[in-house]
Amino acid sequence: xxxxxxxxxxxxxxxxxxxxxxxxxxxxxxxxxxxxxxxxxxxxxxxxxxxxxxxxxxxxxxxxxxxxxxxxxxxxxxxxxxxxxxxxxxxxxxxxxxxxxxxxxxxxxxxxxxxx
Amino acid sequence: xxxxxxxxxxxxxxxxxxxxxxxxxxxxxxxxxxxxxxxxxxxxxxxxxxxxxxxxxxxxxxxxxxxxxxxxxxxxxxxxxxxxxxxxxxxxxxxxxxxxxxxxxxxxxxxxx
Numbered sequence: 207x208x209x210x211x212x213x214x215x216x217x218x219x220x221x222x223x224x225x226x227x228x229x230x231x232x233x234x235x236x237x238x239x240x241x242x243x244x245x246x247x248x249x250x251x252x253x254x255x256x257x258x259x260x261x262x263x264x265x266x267x268x269x270x271x272x273x274x275x276x277x278x279x280x281x282x283x284x285x286x287x288x289x290x291x292x293x294x295x296x297x298x299x300x301x302x303x304x305x306x307x308x309x310x311x312x313x314x315x316x317x318x319x320x321x322x
Numbered sequence: 323x324x325x326x327x328x329x330x331x332x333x334x335x336x337x338x339x340x341x342x343x344x345x346x347x348x349x350x351x352x353x354x355x356x357x358x359x360x361x362x363x364x365x366x367x368x369x370x371x372x373x374x375x376x377x378x379x380x381x382x383x384x385x386x387x388x389x390x391x392x393x394x395x396x397x398x399x400x401x402x403x404x405x406x407x408x409x410x411x412x413x414x415x416x417x418x419x420x421x422x423x424x425x426x427x428x429x430x431x432x433x434x435x
Contacts, residue, residue, distance in 0.1 A: 212365070240422065249411060249425045250366070299365050301423075309354045309421045313365035 208234045210302050212314030219290055219321055227285045227317045229300030235280035236302035240311070241273075244297040256283040280305070290321040325349050326414050328426030336434050341399040343429045345412035348393065352414040354421070357386065357397045360409045360428075369410075370397070402433045 209232040219225045229239055237258050242250040254275055255263040262275035272294075274286040283302075287294055297318055301311040328345045335341045347355075354373060358366035372379045372386045372395065379386045385398040399406055412426040 210365075238420070247428075247430075249428050250423075252422060252424075255420060255422060297363075301365075303421060309415060309417065310356070310368060310371065311421070311423065313358075313367065316363070316365045318363065 208232075208302075208304060208312045210300065210312045210314040212300055212317055214317060215315060216318045217320070219319070221291055221321055222289055224286055224288045225290055225319060227287075227298055227300075227319075229283045229285070229302065229314050231281045231302045231304075231312075234302075234304040236283075237280065237305045239277060239283040239300055239302040241275065241283075241285050242299045242301070244299060244316075246297075250299060253285075258283075287319065290319070292321045295319055295321045325424045326412060326426040328412050328429060330429060331427065332430040332432070334432045334434060335402045337402060337404060339402050339433075341397075341402045341406070341431050341433070343397045343410055343412070343431075344394065345396065345414075345426050346392075346394045347414050349414070349416065349424075350393070351416040351418055352424075353417055354415045355386070355388065355395050356413050356415075356423070357384070358411045358413065358425075360411065366411060399431070402431075404433045404435050407431060407433045 211230045213228045239256040241253045256277040258277045264270045277283040299316040301313045303311045356371035357369045360366040370384045383400045388395045413423045
């Protein structure tokens with residue numbers, strides 16, 4: 207199946223700093239990528255839809271100025287958590303669907319963010 | 323409002339037994355229903371998916387049953403193995419809404435040897 211690579215897999219940062227997470231589709235192009243957040247023992251919650259060449263669409267309640275999304279190419283989307291606080295500590299996961307190939311989405315391996 | 327409700331929250335099954343997980347949805351516009359398997363610290367992996375024009379789909383030991391009128395679908399894991407111990411999520415999406423996945427709450431399955 208198609209591969210989505212997420213980097214880094216783990217990151218620890220100090221409160222007040224910013225962290226960038228990358229999501230790459232390795233063997234396909236993705237016009238749209240999705241970013242999710244998952245707290246321990248909970249389900250995935252969609253944060254935003256990342257659209258190549260245009261602004262991301264954020265779900266209700268997600269601060270767009272705090273979670274900056276850039277989808278600069280058909281294979282790369284980045285999520286930057288700005289001015290991180292301990293409550294931002296979570297598991298962040300991206301997914302991507304091959305352009306024009308229907309609905310099957312492939313997920314990255316996730317990034318564990320810990321803010322200290 | 324939770325659009326996809328999943329049950330049970332957890333499940334213990336003996337090796338060789340059948341694991342059954344149920345999901346119910348509310349949005350009749352949903353047209354794609356995948357199941358994902360997630361191991362701790364990893365991203366979800368697609369197991370099997372179904373569309374509403376089919377009532378059942380089987381892939382290996384995994385079967386989805388779909389009841390459009392009841393707005394319910396379920397995952398059956400036959401001959402459950404310890405390696406199947408994971409968290410399973412049902413999900414649903416609609417093309418009209420940009421194929422955004424709405425996930426159920428998840429079911430933690432433990433298969434005892």
